Amino acid sequence: MQFAQRVSNLEISGIRKLFEAAGPDSINLGLGQPDFDTPAHIKEAAIQAIQEGRTGYTPNLGIPELRQALSRKFERENGLSYAPSEIIVTAGASEALHIAMQAIINAGDRVLFSDPGFVSYGALAELAGGVPSPVPLDDHLNIDLDATFEAMDGARAIVLNSPANPTGVVETEETIRGIVEYADDQGVIVISDEVYEHFIYGATHYSAGRYGENVITINAASKTYAMTGWRVGSLAAPQEIIDECLKVHQYILACATSISQYAALAAYTGDQRVVTAMRDEYHARRDLLASGLKRMGFEFPLPEGAFYLFVPMDQDLIESIIQAGVIIVPGPAFGENGQGYARFSYAASRDMLNAALTRIQKLI
Structure with a gap:
């Protein structure tokens, strides 16, 4: 069967592949999805x-x-x-x-x-x-x-x-x-x-x-x-x-x-304080995850927005972290120049972030 070339040339999103493949015990820091309930x-x-x-x-x-x-x-x-x-x-x-x-x-x-x-x-x-x-x-x-x-x-x-x-x-x-x-x-x-x-x-x-x-x-x-x-x-x-x-x-x-x-x-x-509350919580989560990774020796600029860290690390370590049950996204999913990086989403609870840091620390 033949398909449109413009579609056949595309790859399924690397982010979605990881999300769909995550096991039940995985800590998912791969998807950019707020863990807050809709107000x-x-x-x-x-x-x-x-x-x-x-x-x-x-x-x-x-x-x-x-x-x-x-x-x-x-x-x-x-x-x-x-x-x-x-x-x-x-x-x-x-x-x-x-x-x-x-x-x-x-x-x-x-x-x-x-x-x-x-x-x-x-x-x-x-x-x-x-x-x-x-x-x-x-x-x-x-x-x-x-x-x-x-x-x-x-x-x-x-x-x-x-x-x-x-x-x-x-x-x-x-x-x-x-x-x-x-x-x-x-x-x-x-x-x-x-x-x-x-x-x-x-x-x-x-x-x-x-x-x-x-x-x-x-x-x-x-x-x-x-x-x-x-x-x-x-x-x-x-x-x-x-x-x-x-x-x-x-x-x-x-x-x-x-x-x-x-x-x-x-x-x-409606009441916009719900947005401010989420922003403040993301701010705290960013600091928690960033400080934990920096204590392990990772060096990266502290992001000023969104809810992601883009952290330099080699492919072998990225694969080991994923195998350890912490889902992160390899940088090449975001383009050729993402090689040598991984994206961490901190749109997850502080408990989940601490658990992820513990698993990564064991690998380090």
Whole structure:
């Protein structure tokens, strides 16, 4: 049987392979999934929506009240001016990234993204018929502006991710502004993946859309409100981009799940102290895991955002740690330049992190 070449060329995500293969006694520090339950008021809003029969199709863009709430959120938290008509509610950030690529990428177009970087960017570019063009980070795991500017010549799009997965790096305003402005000069569209924006420890988040009109802003309730399984995200952009993205969204999904949309409405309009509490706990977990690994002799920059450590270590040790029942993700899952690293997720309880450190210490 023959299949589409653009699909056959892809590999299943290395992260998901490890997650699916994890044994019952494993400590899973591989998946970027919050271990917090979705806050009660969000679940209650979903139950109420079900009881009120809000279970039919919604407008393709999403329910108006959620898009209005997102518009206010972007203005209040990000300094961005998106009208409700310039926002599409999607099935998580994953669908938002997919429809953005499908709408703007033609066959052979180059799509830039960081290497190491999130596993979806190159795959989605290839599915859209584009050419994945990874750009190496600098020695501190930050975006290398010179290398990025050089690679941007003739490119169609660049994906920005700050705070970044897998590195946890939070890019400076100078870097974000520089990329957006240079991309605008070169006719390159910026896709800004900002799903970890609220999990920052001492640094400041800068939304790319503040610095130009050539930006597609991707976000989601998934990480912010511990709603990964609800599958609700958003894509915001100038109207001419939205009009094209909406065509793709209509034909692959029609609309995001109605119940999830009402739950997300409660999330964005409800008590935001739940987000602060999760951020503070992630901060403590980062310090716990980082200090434990550093006591064993590992050296790495302390990440300022997301909930990952990207730790230099050789492949043999990575395999030994996994065999010992601590699931971590080998760096090459995030690109060629991830060789010699492993990603640890600290979106797990302190007890689990301490247990993982104990197992690793025995190996060391």
